[in-house]
Amino acid sequence: MKKYVTAKLFIKPQFKNDFKKEAENLIAKTRKETGCISHNLFQDVTSKDEFLFFEKYIDQEALDYHWSLDYLKSFVTTIQDWQSKEMIVEVLDI
Numbered sequence: 001m002k003k004y005v006t007a008k009l010f011i012k013p014q015f016k017n018d019f020k021k022e023a024e025n026l027i028a029k030t031r032k033e034t035g036c037i038s039h040n041l042f043q044d045v046t047s048k049d050e051f052l053f054f055e056k057y058i059d060q061e062a063l064d065y066h067w068s069l070d071y072l073k074s075f076v077t078t079i080q081d082w083q084s085k086e087m088i089v090e091v092l093d094i
Helices: 013-030 061-068 072-084
Strands: 003-011 036-043 049-056 083-093
Touching: 003 013, 003 061, 003 072, 013 036, 013 072, 049 061, 049 083, 061 072, 072 083
Parallel strands: none
Antiparallel strands: 003 049, 003 083, 036 049
16 A cells, blocks of 8 residues: 655744755655655745655555665754754555
């Protein structure tokens, strides 16, 4: 069963450019994962400090693999202080 992930992030204004650069690097690496179908980032049009990752994986195993990778863990650590509040992550089975 395919897995969809949404991760909503709230980034402090002074870190938006740094965040976007780090996110671009993460997306490029993630898209090369065998089990990744798509991985995109969107910026809210009404609140420019809110971002949404929208990800799609072939199955739970592919998602588990993604979550185990050092570059994802590094990304999460790097952006931790850039967030104005905790990210909201949801996983959907479709």
